[in-house]
Amino acid sequence: MTATDLFIALPIILxxxxxxxTLLVGAITRTTNIGIVIALxxxxxxxxxxxxxxxxxxxxxxxxxxxxxSRLFGVFFCLLAAGVLCLxxxxxxxxxxxxxxxxxxxxxxxxGMLALASATNLLTLFLGLEAMSFGFYILVAIDLQRGVSGExxxxxxxxxxxxxxxxxxxxxxxxxxxxxxxxxxxxQFTLTSGTPDPIALAGWGCLLAGLAFKLSLAPAHLWTPDVxxxxxxxxxxxxxxxxxxxxxxxxLLLLPQAVDVSALRIPLCALSLFSMMIGNCAxxxxxxxxxxxxxxxxxxxxxxxxxxxxxxxxxxxxAAFYAIAYGTISLAAFGAITVIERNGGGxxxxxxxxxxxxxxxxxxxxxxxxxxxxxxxxxxxxxxxFLIFSAAIRSGEITLAVTGILLTAVSVYxxxxxxxxxxxxxxxxxxxTQPRSIPTAPEYAVLIAAATTILILGLWPGKLIELLxxx
Amino acid sequence: xxxxxxxxxxVVTVIGTILAITEKxxxxxxxxxxxxxxxxxxxxxxLAAPLIAMFEVIIYAGAVMVLFMFVIMxxxxxxxxxxxxxxxxxxxxxxxxGVIILxxxxxxxxxxxxxxxxxxxxxxxxxxxxxFRKYGVAIEIISMQLLFAVVxxxxxxxxxxx
Numbered sequence: 046m047t048a049t050d051l052f053i054a055l056p057i058i059l060x061x062x063x064x065x066x067t068l069l070v071g072a073i074t075r076t077t078n079i080g081i082v083i084a085l086x087x088x089x090x091x092x093x094x095x096x097x098x099x100x101x102x103x104x105x106x107x108x109x110x111x112x113x114x115s116r117l118f119g120v121f122f123c124l125l126a127a128g129v130l131c132l133x134x135x136x137x138x139x140x141x142x143x144x145x146x147x148x149x150x151x152x153x154x155x156x157g158m159l160a161l162a163s164a165t166n167l168l169t170l171f172l173g174l175e176a177m178s179f180g181f182y183i184l185v186a187i188d189l190q191r192g193v194s195g196e197x198x199x200x201x202x203x204x205x206x207x208x209x210x211x212x213x214x215x216x217x218x219x220x221x222x223x224x225x226x227x228x229x230x231x232x233q234f235t236l237t238s239g240t241p242d243p244i245a246l247a248g249w250g251c252l253l254a255g256l257a258f259k260l261s262l263a264p265a266h267l268w269t270p271d272v273x274x275x276x277x278x279x280x281x282x283x284x285x286x287x288x289x290x291x292x293x294x295x296x297l298l299l300l301p302q303a304v305d306v307s308a309l310r311i312p313l314c315a316l317s318l319f320s321m322m323i324g325n326c327a328x329x330x331x332x333x334x335x336x337x338x339x340x341x342x343x344x345x346x347x348x349x350x351x352x353x354x355x356x357x358x359x360x361x362x363x364a365a366f367y368a369i370a371y372g373t374i375s376l377a378a379f380g381a382i383t384v385i386e387r388n389g390g391g392x393x394x395x396x397x398x399x400x401x402x403x404x405x406x407x408x409x410x411x412x413x414x415x416x417x418x419x420x421x422x423x424x425x426x427x428x429x430x431f432l433i434f435s436a437a438i439r440s441g442e443i444t445l446a447v448t449g450i451l452l453t454a455v456s457v458y459x460x461x462x463x464x465x466x467x468x469x470x471x472x473x474x475x476x477x478t479q480p481r482s483i484p485t486a487p488e489y490a491v492l493i494a495a496a497t498t499i500l501i502l503g504l505w506p507g508k509l510i511e512l513l514x515x516x
Numbered sequence: 517x518x519x520x521x522x523x524x525x526x527v528v529t530v531i532g533t534i535l536a537i538t539e540k541x542x543x544x545x546x547x548x549x550x551x552x553x554x555x556x557x558x559x560x561x562x563l564a565a566p567l568i569a570m571f572e573v574i575i576y577a578g579a580v581m582v583l584f585m586f587v588i589m590x591x592x593x594x595x596x597x598x599x600x601x602x603x604x605x606x607x608x609x610x611x612x613x614g615v616i617i618l619x620x621x622x623x624x625x626x627x628x629x630x631x632x633x634x635x636x637x638x639x640x641x642x643x644x645x646x647x648f649r650k651y652g653v654a655i656e657i658i659s660m661q662l663l664f665a666v667v668x669x670x671x672x673x674x675x676x677x678x
Contacts, residue, residue, distance in 0.1 A: 054653075061660055068667065107653055146671045153664045160657050172657040179661055183668035198672065 053104040053111045056091035056119060057159050063087025064152035071145020077137070084148035085130055088155060092123035109163045113516030114365065118162045118294050121369055125286050126155040128376050128495065131487035133279040136383050140277065141190045150187070154180025154283070158291045166226040167216050170295060174212070174259070177291055178205055181284055185276040197275030204268050208258035215251030218244055229302050236303035246308060253312055259292040262350065263319030266343045273339035278386055281335070282379030285342055286372030293349055293368040300353060301361050313354045317445060320347030325452045328459045332394050337459060338378065341418055344456060345371055351449055352433040355440035362513040363432035369509070370425035370502055374417045377495035381411035384484045384492070394466045401468035406484060408467045410492045417499050419460040420453050425502035432510075521620050522562055528555040528616050535609065542588045546581055547610055553577040555617045564637045 051058075064087075067080045099111040130151060137147060157176025164170040182205060186198025220226060222245040223234035235245040258265040273281050300306055324344025331337040349371075352364035384407040385400055386392065401408040417426035430453060437446040484492065502509060532552030539545040557572035648655065 061656075064660075064664075106649070108650065109653060144671070146667060150664060150667065153660060156660065157657075160653070166651075168651060168654050169657065172654050172661070176657055176661050176664075179664060179668075183664070183672065186672055189672075189674060195672075 047106065049100050050104045050107045050109075053099055053109050053163070054107055056094050056123070057109075057156060057163065059087050059091045059094070060123075060152050060156040060159060064149045064156060067145050067149040067152060071149070075144075077143050077145070077147075078134075080145040080148040081130055081134060084152050085127055087152055088123045088127040088130065091155075091159065092120045092127070095119040095123065103165060108165050108169060110165045111163060113512065114294070114297065115162045117512060117516060118290065118365075118369075119159050121290065121372060122155055122158040122162065122287060125283065125290075125372055125376060126151060128380070128491045129279050129283040129287075131491045132282065132380050132383050133277075134487055135485045136277065136279055136387055139387055140188055142188055142277065146183070147187055150180050150183045151283070154184065154287070158287060161291055162294055164298065165228055167219070167228060167231060168226050170228070170298065171212060171216055174291065174295055175209060177288060178209070178259070181280075181288060184280045185272055185284065187280065188277050191275075193275045194277075197272055200268055200271045200275075204258055204265070208255040208265070210255075211251045211258075212255030215248045215253075215255060218248030218251060222248065228298060232299060232302040233304060236306055236308060238305040241308050249309060250312065253309070253316070256292055256295065257316055259295075260289060260346045260350075261339075261343050262316045262346055263323045263343065264316075266320070266323065269343055270336040270339040273335045273342075274333065274392075278335075278379050278383040282376050282383070285338075285379065286375035289342070289346060289375075290368040290372045293353075293364055296353055297361055297365055300356055306356065310354065313350055314442075314445060317347050317350035317354060318448065320344060320350065321449055321452050322347075325456050325459075328456065331459070333392055334382065334394060334397060334463060335392060337463065338382075341456065341460070342371075342375075344452065345418065348430065348433050348449055348453075351437050351442065351445055354445070355437045355442050358436050358439040359432070360436040360440065362510060363429070363436045365513050365516075366432055366502075366506070366509060367429035370417075370429040370499075373495055373498045373502070374414045374426060377410050377492060377499060378414035378418070380488065380492050380495060381407045381414065384488055385411070394462065397463065397466040400466075406489070407492070410496050412464050412467060413496055413499060415460040415463055417503070419457045421457075423500065423503040425499045425506070428503050428506040517623075518562055521623060522559060524616060525555045525559050525562070525620055528552075528613050528620075529559065532613055543585070544606070546584055546588070550577050550581050551610060551613045551617065553581070555613075555620070558617060558621050561621075566637050567640055567643050 063083055067083050070079055070083065095111075095116045099116075102112050103110045130148065133142075133147065133151075137143070154177050157173050157178075157180060159173075160176060161170055161173030164173055182198060182202045185201050186194045188194040216226075219231060219235050222242045223231045225231055225234070235241065235248065254265070257263075258268075261269040272284070276284065300309075320343050324340050324342070324347060328337050328340035328344065331340060345367075349364050349367050352360040352367060354360065356364075385397070385404060391397070401412075413424070417424035420426045420430040422428075434446050434450055437449070529552045532548050532555065536545045536548035536552060539548055553572055553576045557569040557577070560566075560569040560572055
């Protein structure tokens with residue numbers, strides 16, 4: 046291992062060592078806060094290290110790379126993890142989630158995402174994705190005090206194991222065709238411009254089936270509402286923002302290197318169409334805020350697949366932009382939900398009535414992120430959707446683009462239902478009976494940072510788009 | 517010759533795995549799975565990867581299956597009434613599969629010595645160099661995964677609040 050190797054691998058090593066140290070410290074002392082502090086230091090350290098440009102892009106002997114896209118997403122994953130850690134402190138204290146396992150597993154999950162981001166071969170890419178999913182299997186069930194958490198964990202674990210089998214089998218088939226695991230060569234062999242090898246197509250089918258689960262695309266989406274409802278709110282923020290962005294990155298590392306992706310057009314079209322339709326239509330009938338957000342995330346991922354479909358005309362940049370924007374919006378939305386639910390507040394739309402006057406700050410951030418999800422300017426959601434639909438129209442996917450735009454208009458209804466519940470429907474007599482929960486300082490910091498990022502990405506998106514087109 | 521052997525072994529593997537899934541009694545399922553692992557090992561040997569074949573037998577058919585067996589014994593399903601000796605019908609299929617594998621391995625071993633012109637086998641050295649040099653990062657990621665599998669199992673296995 047040379048110094049250059051170390052330079053590129055350092056963020057990953059930092060997170061791995063951080064996770065192990067957190068575990069060890071937990072064996073010595075039972076104060077949870079030390080674990081959180083170590084985890085914060087590790088994530089922020091990794092984020093700052095990733096911000097400087099490396100001496101060479103691929104590590105000489107390790108098979109890791111530090112390309113622009115990898116580092117950008119690496120910083121995003123680390124900052125997201127740091128934000129989730131800050132949100133978890135007060136929430137976990139009130140829910141009785143203690144112990145060193147929580148920060149340690151969270152670091153391990155981030156480690157998986159970072160390994161995925163810097164992979165140059167399909168094996169590391171797959172293992173990174175699996176390490177991340179592994180962390181989430183533990184995190185969604187981490188609340189031992191609630192009976193529902195075990196059920197949630199199982200509902201995520203069993204389809205997850207099935208999707209892993211699909212991914213592994215798909216990778217094996219692709220390896221059969223190409224004889225290499227290196228991303229560039231593999232893509233050149235498996236998605237050629239002529240008629241592709243049937244075995245390669247079978248491999249891609251399996252790969253897409255596995256990834257559809259991770260992205261909660263329509264035929265493989267059934268786990269999403271249950272997991273969003275049952276898992277602790279900060280974990281949902283991380284799951285919704287981080288794991289979706291990592292899976293999009295998985296596709297973004299593969300697809301742009303292919304000669305011709307037209308062989309994947311029909312399955313991607315179907316996934317995108319079904320996700321947009323089912324997500325938006327099912328969200329209309331939800332009264333439970335977290336389930337509503339879950340169906341909305343299914344719909345949002347449908348838009349991202351539409352962007353991937355029209356990759357050559359700027360769709361890849363649009364997908365990367367939307368992944369980051371959606372991650373930030375998720376952090377803001379579920380951060381606000383964390384604050385609102387922290388004092389045992391309700392979870393249905395009826396319980397959200399009048400929250401706007403009781404908890405003005407959290408309700409404001411939630412409303413902003415809902416506007417962003419609906420795609421109302423000047424937020425990141427508007428810019429992201431604009432990039433996606435313009436790329437889709439440029440590449441000739443008119444039908445899908447029009448369907449998507451119409452469904453976005455439909456989605457405004459259910460997002461605004463939550464806003465209306467927050468501000469306009471006052472609770473009848475419960476104005477002063479419910480306890481006021483004031484956000485703690487870390488919660489304030491994370492929510493303000495996320496809300497500012499949403500607005501900055503909406504008002505001045507040029508910088509990020511420029512970074513993405515160079516990457 | 518190798519092609520025929522491969523197809524025979526492949527059929528045995530698939531049948532063994534299907535039986536392992538459909539079998540209701542966990543211990544029987546394990547026996548079927550061991551059958552499938554053994555024929556898979558023979559397939560690896562056929563593909564000039566004797567080291568992988570060895571690992572398949574030692575680690576999967578040996579260690580992992582023994583672990584499964586221990587877990588099942590500890591979580592005793594409590595069907596002691598059915599613990600008698602299984603009838604001939606239950607023995608028949610595993611016995612046939614086992615015979616097929618044994619014959620294939622025998623033929624393969626005999627053929628391997630007399631016909632070394634098949635593609636050269638991967639040595640332990642080559643295997644180790646590829647595994648720990650080219651895919652060293654992957655090994656580290658897997659080791660972290662295994663560690664956190666233990667951490668997760670220990671944490672989630674704690675007694676839950678009623």
